[in-house]
Amino acid sequence: MKERGFTLIEIIITIVILSVIGVFSFSFFSHLTMTYTMTESKRTIHQEAVYALERISRELRDAKEVKVNNNVIQFERAHATGQDSNKYIKFYKSATDLYRDSVGDSGFTTNTTHNIIAKNVSSFTVSPSGTPLPPDTEVTISLSITRGETQSYSVKVCVKNYSDTGTCTFNGRSFGGCYEDKIY
Secondary structure (H helix, E strand, O other): OOOOOOOHHHHHHHHHHHHHHHHHHHHHHHHHHHHHHHHHHHHHHHHHHHHHHHHHHHHHOOEEEEEEEOOEEEEEEOOOOOOOOOOEEEEEEEOOEEEEEEEOOOOOOOOOEEEEEEOOEEEEEEEOOEOOOOOOOEEEEEEEEEEOEEEEEEEEEEOOOOOOOOOOOOOOOOHHHOOOOOOO
């Protein structure tokens, strides 16, 4: 008479095989989760740094006169925006935050707005220094953000609307003939 069912050895072999497959599957999903978490953290830092550098670059390209002193960049904008009618802009690091201040006067005393544009900033450098910078000066802005590990970013900007002659009127889209694109 034939008996139906599994032997003890068959059951033990099946359990061992399924256990090995389970360990590999758990290990794979554990590494996948760690990789996702690490990538998400780096992506967040990257987005914050890129936003800050892009914001500074765009506004710097609309500057009339640029002053850099002790890694503080300050300038007068050629054009106000709908959201911010203040003419004078300053970017600087205080503690671990990167700030953007805008005011109505060059002394930074009236109508001041303070905005944090990046957090966990470990370094913010602007070069070269000068008050004011000569025309056609390429400004290098470097930013490092630390959250667990430090990631550093840098951008070079040539101020497009900058003129030290005072002859440019900066009205209309032609910027009084002072607009210049630099291609490197």
